[in-house]
Amino acid sequence: MHGSGESVAFWWQLTALANAVILAAYLGISFAIGRGLWQSRQWRNNPLGLATASIFFSCAVHHGSHTVHLLLPYLGWDMQAGTAMRMAFGMDFHAAGWDTVTAALAVWYWTLRSRFPALVRGAAVFEDLRLRQAAEATLRASEQRYREIVETTSEGVVLLDNDGRIGYANDRFAEMVDHPPGDLPDTSMADLVAVADRPVFVQALADARGSGRARFEVGLHARDGRVVWARVALTARVGHVDNTGGALAMVTDVTEQKSIEAQLHQAQKLDAVGQLAGGIAHDFNNLLTVIDGYAALLIAGADEATTRDLVMIREASARASGLTRQLLTFARAQTARPQVVDVAVVVAGVEGLLRRLIREDVDLVVTASATPVPVRADAGQLEQVLVNLAINARDAMPGGGTLTIHTDRVVLDAGRVEGLAAKPGDYVSITVTDTGCGMTAEVAARIFEPFFTTKDQGKGTGLGLATVYGIVTGAGGYIRVDSRPGAGTTFGIYLPATAAAAAAPVEAVEPKRLTVGTETILLVEDDPAVRQLTERILTTAGYRVLIGVNGEDALAVAAAHSRIDLLLTDVVMPGMNGQQLADRLTELRPGLPVIFTSAYTRGALTPTEENMIIAFLDKPFTASALTEKVRSVLDAHADAATAIT
Incomplete structure (x- = not known):
């Protein structure tokens, strides 16, 4: 009997140890699952994980009760007393209750099979946390890499929803439109597009929804008032998390390219018109040579009255010759004779002519620099610039006003040359200001185009300011116009200054007789x-x-x-x-x-x-x-x- 009692005690102890081990294992598994659910914030929306943790916890409690029962004799209770205690406290009922709870949890666990087919297939339900952590680290690195690419690319990146509102915009796009990046989300992209181009944007957004992509060019309004020309590639967003639709916009700033294309187009247009003007001037000058030449030959034997008529013919021929020189200067086909000239002397020399060209109700005020202002240019072409600007100023003041011409030496630093696209350095300025009607920004932007004029038909050729522009740029200079409606106009001409001294002006004397020879x-x-x-x-x-x-x-x-x-x-x-x-x-x-x-x-x-x-x-x-x-x-x-x- 004694041996039999020892045998029962041994199995009693072994059973208690096994239940304790199961208790520890189930509790560890239950707490591990619960901790994972808590840290991943899935304890509310992951019923599979919650059911699994609950089953393991229920089983742990069940085996814990067995462990306690089995250990009671070793805590001073004999087996009979333990059995009596078990009966007294209803521990069998307690174990049966936990078995019922565990069974209920198992049924709940089983009902999740339709939502978690991994249960039915027998696949792993819980992943290795180390693999998950590694995957999350890889994902974070990938996100960081793509974020760096998006933020450092030279293109603007914009995410749009179905309504064309901005969900995200990178710093490059914010820089294009001169907005803080934080202000762009929830902004309608259409509000940033120039009014004339908004139908293009709306149609492109619709095309992207239909065909998946669209390409177009629009003007974007920057906050500082600039218009930024943008080339946009729209791609429909498919399969993203929030499933709201929309598009990805890749935006490229093509303002500089547009400017270069416009300059090329303008140059081509000027070249074509210049070829035409040059050809006309060539043939016309041949005719003027004949008219003036025969008139000069006839003067030698003409009486006084006839001489006056011939002189008028020659003067008309000279004026026509001036027109052809203007055409040739515009075409940049006129042979320039650049030399060092004092701008103030040139202005003083043409002042008398200007006073005859403008009306009596226009006051001419000429202020010159106190020191010489030499430049290397064609003096005759500079006179033509002044004449053209004076005539335009006169016509802009039909009710009279003041025309001011000022010459000075100026230094253009980095700040002042920005609007001129000029190089910093020493320049001689010629400022021509009138108090006339002024111009709108749209008109001012076109005044240097050939044949563009706001004057009535027959009162302007549209070549005057185009000629001015050709002469100034041909001399290596720059020209700026500032004008507002009702506030007059100021033309600022900047020619590179030279350290060389201007040559003394030499008056050309027309020989009265032909210079003879026998060769x-x-x-x-x-x-x-x-x-x-x-x-x-x-x-x-x-x-x-x-x-x-x-x-x-x-x-x-x-x-x-x-x-x-x-x-x-x-x-x-x-x-x-x-x-x-x-x-x-x-x-x-x-x-x-x-x-x-x-x-x-x-x-x-x-x-x-x-x-x-x-x-x-x-x-x-x-x-x-x-x-x-x-x-x-x-x-x-x-x-x-x-x-x-």
């Missing part, structure tokens, strides 16, 4: 009227003239004559141009002096500095100017030949 001149001119006039002027001055109607004919004439002292050729001719003819003849006759004549070279003449035996004479030219130029080139050639011998 042989090969005249090449394709226009019959100009050719006949030029031949008459030269023969009247005593020269022997050989005639070529084009380049090929001139080569044949030269081959038939051993002596030719000078080649006088037009530049623009059909077939062989004047430059090519001169090159051919100077190869055959080294050192042959050449005078080119043209109103528009069309790029046919190599740009070289005028020297002793190669010269250029603008059309239209006068008889005296022609013979003087011929004489000066022949004399220079003779002096050079004497020096060599």
Whole structure:
């Protein structure tokens, strides 16, 4: 019996130990699951995890009651007393109750199989926390990487909902529209789009919903008043967490590209118009050469009344010549003669002309710098700039006013050159201000376009300010216009200052008689009227003239004559141009002096500095100017030949 009692005690102790181990294991599992649910905030919305933790906890309590019952004899209670205690306190009923609770939890656990098919398939329900932590770390790293890409990209990134409202915008987009990034969420994207472009944006958003993507260009209103041209790529958002639809917008700032394209378009337009203007000026100057030349020849034998009429013809011809120079300057085909000139002296020299051009009810106020303000430019072109600006100012003051011209030396620092796109440095400024009607911003933006004018038909050509712009930029300068309706207009011209001293002005004296000579001149001119006039002027001055109607004919004439002292050729001719003819003849006759004549070279003449035996004479030219130029080139050639011998 004793041995039997020891055997029962052994199994009693072993059962107690096993229940204690099960108790610890179930409690550990239950607390581990509960802790995971609490930390992940899933204890309310993860019934599977809650049911599992509850079952393990119920089982732990059940085995805990067995453990306590089995350990009572070892706490001073004998087995019979323990059994009596168990009966007294209803511990069997207690165990049965926990078994019932555990069963109920198991049924609840089983009912979740439709929502958690992993239960039915037998797959793992709870993942390895280390794997989960590693996955979460990888996800966080990926999110951080993509956030860095989004925030550092050169493009704007915007998330839009179905209504086109901004849910997220990166810093680059906020910078484009000059808004704090925190102010953009919940803002309607359409409110940032220029009014004229909003239909384009609305249609693109609809297209993105239908086809998945859309591309378009719109203007965006920045908070500082700028219009930012943007190229937008919309992609429909699919499968995101909140399932609200919308689109991803990739926004590229193309304002600078648009500006370059506009400048290229403007340059192409100017080039096309310039070619037309240059061609017209070339033919027109040939006509003016003939008109002025014959009028000058007739004056020599005319009476007083006829002379006055001929003088009027010549004055009209000079005014027409000025118009063609304006056309050629606009076309940038006019041959500029840049030299160091004092701007204040140029303004003073043209002041008398300006007073005659403006009306009596317009006061002209000229204020000059106290010190010289030299620049390197063509003085005649600067005078043309002042004349054009003065005429525009006069027309802007139909009821009278004040026209102020001020010259000064200024230093443009980084802040002041921003609006001019100029380089910092020393400049000479010419400021022309009127008190007229002023202009709107839209008009001011177009005033330098060729043929754009706000004047009535017949009162403006639209070339004046385009010519001003061409002259100023051709001299390496910049021009700015400030104007408001009813507040007048100010043109600011900035030309690079030079340290060189301006040359003293030399007044040109028109010779009263032709400069004579006896040399042989090969005249090449394709226009019959100009050719006949030029031949008459030269023969009247005593020269022997050989005639070529084009380049090929001139080569044949030269081959038939051993002596030719000078080649006088037009530049623009059909077939062989004047430059090519001169090159051919100077190869055959080294050192042959050449005078080119043209109103528009069309790029046919190599740009070289005028020297002793190669010269250029603008059309239209006068008889005296022609013979003087011929004489000066022949004399220079003779002096050079004497020096060599």
